[in-house]
Amino acid sequence: MKKIKLMLTFLVISTFVIGGLGTAVMAEDMTGEDILEKVDEKMDSETRDFVLDMTIVNENGQERDRKITIKTKGENKGLVKFLEPGDVKDTALLTVEENDEENMWLYLPALGNVKKIASHNKNGNFMGTDFTYNDIDMVGGSNYEDDYDSKLVGEEEIRGNMCYKLSTTPTKESINYSEMKMWVRKDDYMPLKLEFYDEDGELHKIMTNKNYRDIDSHITPEEIVMENVQKGTKTVLKLSEVKYNIELNDKIFTTRYLTRN
Amino acid sequence: MNKLAKFVKNHSSFIIVMVAIITVIMGYYALQIEIEAGIKDMLPEDNKVVEKYEDVQDTFGGMAFAVIMLEDEEIIDSPTLKKIENMTAELEGIKGVNEVKSLTNIEKIEGSVSGIEVNEFVKDLPQNNEESQKIKEDLLSRDQYLGKIVTKNFKSTVLLAEIEDEDKPEAVVNRIQDAVKKYEGPEKIHITGSPVMVADATDYMKDDLKRLLPFVIGVILIILYLSFRSIRGVLLPISTVLISVIWAVGLQSLLGKSLSLVSTVLPVLLVSVGSAYAIHIVARYYEELKDGNDIDKAVENTIKEVGIAVIMAGGTTMIGFASLFFSDLVIIQDFALGTAFGVGIALLAAILFIPAVLYKMKAPSHLKAAEKRTFSTNFFKGIYKIVRYRRRTVIILVIILIALSSWVLPKLQPNTNYISYFKKDSPTRIATEKVDSTFGGSQPLNVVVNGNIKNPDLLKRMRDFQDDIENVEDVNNPLSIVTLFRQENRALTEDIKENEVIPESRNKIAQYLLLLEMSDKEMLESYLTFDYETANIQMTMETMSSTEQKEKVAEVRSLIDKHFGDEYKVELTGIPELGNEVTDLVVSGQIKSLISAIAFTFLVTSLLLKSIKRGFFCSLPIALTVLINFGIMGWFGISLDIATVMVASIAVGIGVDYSIHIFTRYLEEKDKKENEVKALKEAIFTVGRANLYNAIAVIAGFCIILLSSFPPLITFGGLTAITMVVSFTGALIILPSLIMSTIKIINGNLDEN
Secondary structure (H helix, E strand, C coil): CHHHHHHHHHHHHHHHCCCCCCCCCCHHHCCHHHHHHHHHHCCCCCEEEEEEEEEEECCCCCEEEEEEEEEEECCCEEEEEEEECHHHCCCEEEEEEECCEEEEEEEECCCCEEEECCCCCCCCEHHHCCCEHHHHHHHHCCCHHHHEEEEEEEEEEECCEEEEEEEEEECCCCCCCCEEEEEEECCCCCEEEEEEECCCCCEEEEEEEEEEEEECCEEEEEEEEEEECCCCEEEEEEEEEEEECCCCCHHHHCHHHHCCC | CHHHHHHHHHCHHHHHHHHHHHHHHHHHHHCCCCECCCCHHHCCCCCHHHHHHHHHHHHHCCCCEEEEEEECCCCCCHHHHHHHHHHHHHHHCCCCEEEEECCCCCEEEEEECCEEEEEECCCCCCCCHHHHHHHHHHHHCCCCCECCCECCCCCEEEEEEEECCCCCCHHHHHHHHHHHHCCCCCCEEEEECHHHHHHHHHHHHHHHHHHHHHHHHHHHHHHHHHHHCCHHHHHHHHHHHHHHHHHHHHHHHHCCCCECCCHHHHHHHHHHHHHHHHHHHHHHHHHHHHCCCCHHHHHHHHHHHHHHHHHHHHHHHHHHHHHHHHCCCHHHHHHHHHHHHHHHHHHHHHHHHHHHHHHHCCCCCCCHHHCCCHHHHHHHHHHHHHHHHCHHHHHHHHHHHHHHHHHHHHHCCECCCHHHHCCCCCHHHHHHHHHHHHHCCCEEEEEEEECCCCCHHHHHHHHHHHHHHCCCCCEEEEECHHHHHHHHHHHHCCCCHHHCCCCCCHHHHHHHHHHHHHHCHHHHHCCECCCCCEEEEEEEECCCCHHHHHHHHHHHHHHHHHHHCCCCEEEEEEHHHHHHHHHHHHHHHHHHHHHHHHHHHHHHHHHHCCCHHHHHHHHHHHHHHHHHHHHHHHHHCCCECCCHHHHHHHHHHHHHHHHHHHHHHHHHHHHHHCCHHHHHHHHHHHHHHHHHHHHHHHHHHHHHHHHCCCHHHHHHHHHHHHHHHHHHHHHHHHHHHHHHHHHHHHHCCCCCC
8 A cells, every 4th residue: 555655656756846946056066866855845735636547558559548536635645536447437546644554445336345455566567557666666765765876977868858867776675676767857857757777787667757837837747658668568647637736625535435426 | 324324434523522512511501400399390380279379378478387396295384385485586587487486476365354465375484383274274265276386285386487488498497407406305396397398308309319320320330241241332321321311401400490309210210211222232233243244334234223223212212201291290291301302312322422432443352242141042042932832821811911900990099199208207207197196287278268358248158167167077277367356356355265256247347357457467467368358268187198188178168169159259279289289180191191102102113114003013012011000000009199100101112112123123034034933033032132131221220219218209110110021021022922923823834934
């Protein structure tokens, strides 16, 4: 359940890194850790509410479409609800963190009741996508500073934008990535591209954030693509109906609300 | 033939140099030949059964597993589990191993108080009896792995290592075998599975080649020396067969083909069969010298007089081997190509290369080679007596043999099961039988169901089919999305066995699927395609004879019909299906190649002897040989397999030579002597000798195959040797007896004047 929570945090990081304020710090003075902190700093929003169109593409180019809504409040409440396809409509996952304990509930409409669930498989994929819980750990892990070393290794241009290039390596053995490379736009600290390398040092996955738009002064990518270059699979996430800092009642994040359509 | 003799004389140096150059080039390629022993290698690439097998493999992942079985008094204790854990880790690290499934990493969908989880069965090694007991109870309450990964009595367990490239598994299997060795004791370890069998077969093949080829060369050398008592009489024939082996193997390599289970005997066969042509040439050469001719004349006469017989004999042998090309099995086609080409080369070398060398050489210092040996002279005297005075007995015996053989023809049965390629006491066979009896088989069988899995009707049918399969003996361990749904339902409801039921509405199926995907996407990939349109039911099948296997698969098919009818497209595939296909092709190929071998032989002999009657006479002993071959198989319960299926065609091709030599010599002598009885006598005493040496060489060659590591090849060697004896007897006794009887009928007497 921690993983689901982390996934939410992760989406938050990659989606809601806001740059509108443009706090300029001279690049020369920045270290890798500083830049990530900066990225971290800008994700602040009390609530988020958006719709995610997920297209999962397998190695043969076949597609599977799913539509979900994600609502988050603060750092400890999250609700995922399926809108499409029709046969899984209203299936919902609720994550609530209380006193450092994460709880997760599942609602399957066909079963008609709410089950408390746990999923510990770190190799598991988030909702069957190309995002694994490991990816989430890597980017959104709460013990980031303990688990990873981050270095500024240079500056490169990505799609016409000057970026800081960061190299991040895990210090913990249990993390089965050898390295993550990250390109962060200099202007606004938007991460444009991430590369994940496997234990053999081979490129495993590439994540790209595209079409940033300004929504309520939050610069938000319309599209996030995660490509598994080794398996030839891909997941495309499209964001819409994005709302920030709106009023979300605490009731939404209760098991009783899960069963309501 | 005159022209040929002249050509050889005028171009002798050219011939020798060309042969040497090509042999060096072919030798270079021959050394790079590869060896392949897989079942798929036997079948044509565009074969429908192979295509289906590969499709399923592409969709649902490998079906080729190395099965490593551990036996111990107690599996579920800390030391053994620790060992399994270490073995799993080490095997997973081996290059060429995709994935390893074992007791320490199998997963379960768990419904605990906290909800649904996909967890490892053995999360922590048990520290005491109580913890061991808990793991056992857990395993006992779930069908998914019981009897599949671990037995009910917890005394045996298996590790399944998926092999990446099942077509060339030798290297990775050898690494697995090396790695596993050090874990042996106190637990007993057995290794099997189709890639292991293929790898072991490849090892045996290499061993066979290394052992048998030098052996057969040695034996032929001895026979040649005993026959000719001269160095050139030994070296010339042996050089022609070595040339033919090198060219034949070189050609296979050039064409990108590899040596298969059956073509490992190709070199042995070419050495013994190919020596015949050189023997006839060299024998005649000595005979001509003894008659007082000089070298040039002797060589010229040799080419003129036996050239045609040697070409006919070689030609029919080529036809015999080439007729195997009508088989639908790729390995037999390759074998046909290799042997026909090799025989052709041995033949050309005998009539071009040997005379070319003989032209260049001085006259031999002695002519012992042509001297009559008391033994053989007495032998032929005896034969002539039988032909002359006992021919009626001979003909009656032949009729009895025909009757006895025809009687058992319907009893002939095909058997091509891969395990029968191993001797009963070979570690591979012992391990396979062990795993079969303990874990319900190591041969994967898959039923692929086409239709949307969210359709409750389809899911229900799959469940019913699977439940019925549980009652089919020897077909075990059905595993599919049904199994996962049952566990998931148990996890989501109350944790009791009664809750292992499938979801019965479309939405519920979809939601269960979604949850499985969210928990472990890879887990689903072996059972369900991405578009939910194709599902895979995995089963395992025990090793059994081909006939039983066909019946068993037919039983599974009838269950498929019963449950899925025409409403869904359902396909069956797996190693047993490939095996059945090989069996079918063995039988259809036998009929096709045998008919074509006999027809072509009859045609060729009729054409060359310019008479249908003569062609018929020459073909008669060989037809008898073929019949007796099947008779022996029937009486001794020898089944048709990838090797014995070749015996009849080979017998036709080689065996007819003896008749050809006798018959052409008889015709030659009849023209000279103008007395048929004397002509026949002369033919028996002269050609008979070359025939005898030739037959001894060929029979010795086939007997050497008896030393092979493969039971089908051993049977093949023995049977072919027997058919050689029969066709030799046929040519020397039965054919002359028939001729003698005909002479008696036409002339009314058997006077030699």
